[in-house]
Amino acid sequence: MSTSLTVAGNLILNYCGTSVFIAGILGGLLNTLVFLSLRTFRQSSCAFYLTIMSIVNIGQLIFYFLPRIMVALIGTDKTETSLFYCKIRPYFAQLCLGSSLSCFCLATIDQYFATCFRPRWQQLCNIKLAHRLVIANALFWMLHGITYLVYFDIIQSSTTNETTCMSTNLIFNAYRGYFFVLVLSGYLPIGIAAVFGFLAYRNVQQLAYRTVPLVRRELEKQITVMVLVQVLVGIVTLTPYTTTNAFSTNNNSVNQVQIQFVIAITNVIYAMYFAVSVN
Numbered sequence: 001m002s003t004s005l006t007v008a009g010n011l012i013l014n015y016c017g018t019s020v021f022i023a024g025i026l027g028g029l030l031n032t033l034v035f036l037s038l039r040t041f042r043q044s045s046c047a048f049y050l051t052i053m054s055i056v057n058i059g060q061l062i063f064y065f066l067p068r069i070m071v072a073l074i075g076t077d078k079t080e081t082s083l084f085y086c087k088i089r090p091y092f093a094q095l096c097l098g099s100s101l102s103c104f105c106l107a108t109i110d111q112y113f114a115t116c117f118r119p120r121w122q123q124l125c126n127i128k129l130a131h132r133l134v135i136a137n138a139l140f141w142m143l144h145g146i147t148y149l150v151y152f153d154i155i156q157s158s159t160t161n162e163t164t165c166m167s168t169n170l171i172f173n174a175y176r177g178y179f180f181v182l183v184l185s186g187y188l189p190i191g192i193a194a195v196f197g198f199l200a201y202r203n204v205q206q207l208a209y210r211t212v213p214l215v216r217r218e219l220e221k222q223i224t225v226m227v228l229v230q231v232l233v234g235i236v237t238l239t240p241y242t243t244t245n246a247f248s249t250n251n252n253s254v255n256q257v258q259i260q261f262v263i264a265i266t267n268v269i270y271a272m273y274f275a276v277s278v279n
Contacts, residue, residue: 016268017069021061024275028058045130046114046223049107050230052134053100057274060096063089065271080154086165087152091145094180098141100274101189104234106133108196111227115203147172177245186242190235197231200224233276241270 031054034041041047067089080086114125151169156162167173204224244266248259 012264012268017065017271020268020271020275021065021069024061024065024271025058027275028054028061043127044223045125045127046107046110046227048127048130049103049110049134050226053103053107056096056099056103059092060100060274061271063096064093065267065274068267080163080165083154086154087149090152091148094145094148094185095138095141097185098144099138101185102137102141103134104230105189105192105196106130106137108193108200108227108231111224112196112200112203115200115224117203117206181245182242186238186245190238190242193231193234197228201228234273237269237273237276241266 032051035047035051035054036042041051110125110130113121116122147169148167151167151172152165153168154163154165155168157164167176201224204221244259244262248263
């Protein structure tokens with residue numbers, strides 16, 4: 001039974017994961033090209049957040065998901081033999097993940113302010129402020145990742161002599177397992193995006209009753225639809241992965257083979273967030 005689940009999990013990562021990875025890379029490049037080529041989107045702060053999100057999503061697929069596919073395909077993990085790769089892969093993975101989810105939240109908040117009836121709130125949606133927030137966001141996650149560079153190391157088992165790339169600090173492990181995975185990159189961005197996405201949708205529904213130029217009204221509707229689609233994708237793809245991690249972290253009695261099989265499935269679903277974002 002356990003062998004069958006392990007094989008099934010590897011097959012899921014091999015075939016479904018590879019397809020999601022290729023589609024995600026192509027989709028991310030196409031999204032970036034579209035956003036950068038259209039002047040209307042270049043002048044929109046919300047579209048700017050979505051552009052940055054598309055770029056870092058490509059990075060997340062490369063640094064987080066591609067190594068998992070390679071392990072399933074060839075059975076070896078380079079992080080177990082290279083100290084540099086052991087440290088740099090989780091560093092860039094958390095950088096891309098944090099930046100993506102932050103831009104995801106900023107896009108929904110920005111679109112809510114853009115569709116508000118108060119001119120003072122609409123002034124918060126400008127491209128200069130968006131540039132500053134993205135730079136500040138990138139700096140935050142770069143500093144946040146220093147702990148990954150410090151604590152991740154190659155550990156050799158005294159019984160099996162096998163090497164594993166893992167964190168050596170118990171406090172950092174607890175922070176990463178309970179707060180970063182479950183809160184910062186899990187339920188918190190999902191909740192923020194869901195709330196502000198709903199508020200933006202409600203604002204757009206009221207645009208027809210306000211004196212708004214037709215061109216701006218249609219543009220706001222178009223961008224709001226893109227944001228709402230992204231919110232739905234985020235809820236559907238991020239929630240299973242976060243919930244599985246919460247369950248496995250707080251339940252040591254569960255069969256590890258079964259939980260690894262579920263994690264393999266949710267990993268593919270999780271990768272879909274980065275693959276189908278704003279496509």
